[in-house]
Amino acid sequence: ETGVTQSPTHLIKTRGQQVTLRCSSQSGHNTVSWYQQALGQGPQFIFQYYREEENGRGNFPPRFSGLQFPNYSSELNVNALELDDSALYLCASSLATGLAGSTDTQYFGPGTRLTVL
Amino acid sequence: AQSVAQPEDQVNVAEGNPLTVKCTYSVSGNPYLFWYVQYPNRGLQFLLKYITGDNLVKGSYGFEAEFNKSQTSFHLKKPSALVSDSALYFCAVRPPFTGGGNKLTFGTGTQLKVEL
Numbered sequence: 001e002t003g004v005t006q007s008p009t010h011l012i013k014t015r016g017q018q019v020t021l022r023c024s025s026q027s028g029h030n031t032v033s034w035y036q037q038a039l040g041q042g043p044q045f046i047f048q049y050y051r052e053e054e055n056g057r058g059n060f061p062p063r064f065s066g067l068q069f070p071n072y073s074s075e076l077n078v079n080a081l082e083l084d085d086s087a088l089y090l091c092a093s094s095l096a097t098g099l100a101g102s103t104d105t106q107y108f109g110p111g112t113r114l115t116v117l
Numbered sequence: 118a119q120s121v122a123q124p125e126d127q128v129n130v131a132e133g134n135p136l137t138v139k140c141t142y143s144v145s146g147n148p149y150l151f152w153y154v155q156y157p158n159r160g161l162q163f164l165l166k167y168i169t170g171d172n173l174v175k176g177s178y179g180f181e182a183e184f185n186k187s188q189t190s191f192h193l194k195k196p197s198a199l200v201s202d203s204a205l206y207f208c209a210v211r212p213p214f215t216g217g218g219n220k221l222t223f224g225t226g227t228q229l230k231v232e233l
Contacts, residue, residue, distance in 0.1 A: 004160075006160075031219065033219065033220075033221075035221075040225075041225060041226075042121075042207055042209075042223030042224050042225050042226050043161070043207070043221075043223050044223075045220045045221060045222070048219060048220065056219070056220055058220065090160055090161065092161075094219060096219065104219060105151070105163055105166060106163075106219065106221060107163060108153070108160040108161040108162070108163075109160050110159055110160040111159075111160045113158075
């Protein structure tokens with residue numbers, strides 16, 4: 001098991017609502033990445049936070065937003081939920097050296113299963 | 118843009134036999150390659166990675182992977198499969214220089230089933 005924790009485990013929302021998912025990174029890690037894994041698919045990169053700033057974003061609309069806190073934990077916020085947002089949301093933490101070509105490995109949490117009705 | 122292909126949705130193997138899970142990739146420059154495993158209702162567990170050096174990379178739980186630059190492949194292998202290896206396996210790639218960010222691009226996954 002990694003030291004990455006996520007809450008809540010499961011969540012049910014209705015279309016149009018807003019949701020906040022939380023992630024605590026592994027001790028010593030300074031970077032958090034979020035992924036969306038739809039049923040039967042591989043994880044898709046949403047964005048990454050490094051030193052409390054967004055540091056790379058995938059092909060997701062602006063209603064997906066995030067934060068990273070001074071203790072390196074992170075939140076993923078999704079506004080105006082749509083049915084297609086139903087997925088497993090994975091958080092991964094890593095230790096980035098800040099150098100181009102960093103070889104840091106991402107360690108994943110157990111995920112939050114979001115169901116949008 | 119980088120991409121990963123896992124050509125087999127499912128691989129079946131008998132316990133004790135060797136297993137191979139295939140992965141091919143496309144990326145600019147020399148790739149960083151990863152294998153992760155996912156058990157039901159769990160997150161992804163890191164198995165191994167290739168950055169540079171020896172083409173044969175050893176990882177957790179007896180798994181290894183062979184990097185082949187000419188074939189742009191990074192196949193996962195294990196000499197003797199266990200029933201407990203049954204899970205969903207993902208190959209992932211990222212380019213070495215992203216200018217910041219560490220975006221992993223995953224394949225669609227291969228379900229490994231090891232039978233007695």
